[in-house]
Amino acid sequence: MLFHVTMDVDIPRDLDPDVRADTIAREKAYSQDLQRQGKWPHIWRVVGKYSNVSVFDVESTDELHEILWNLPLFPYMTVQVTPLCPHPSSIR
Structure with a gap:
């Protein structure tokens, strides 16, 4: 199952620097591991924002939920999830 996910990050400015x-x-290591597994095939930075647009390829909505909730930055994120399906005009 493919999902388009937008993640907007808002880390508090007064969070301890360490x-x-x-x-x-930890976020970088976790996301790169998911990319290597093929579960996070696309991640794109949104210019001018601490935000990304990603595509996840997972077995279920439950799997995506677990992945997102385990992101170290999740407590500081606003997440929007859109399920994707093939377009009838696609040549693939």
Whole structure:
């Protein structure tokens, strides 16, 4: 199942710098592991924002839910999820 996911991040400015750095490092490692597994095939930065547009390829909505909730930055995110399906005009 494919999902379009937009993640807007808003880390509090007063968050301890060491906690911030650790959280961002864990987020990067976790997301790169999911990319290597093929579960997160696309991630695109939104210019001018601390935001990304991603495509997830997972087995179920439950799997996507678990992935998102385990993102270290999840407590600081606003997430929008849109299920995707093939378009009838696609040549693929």
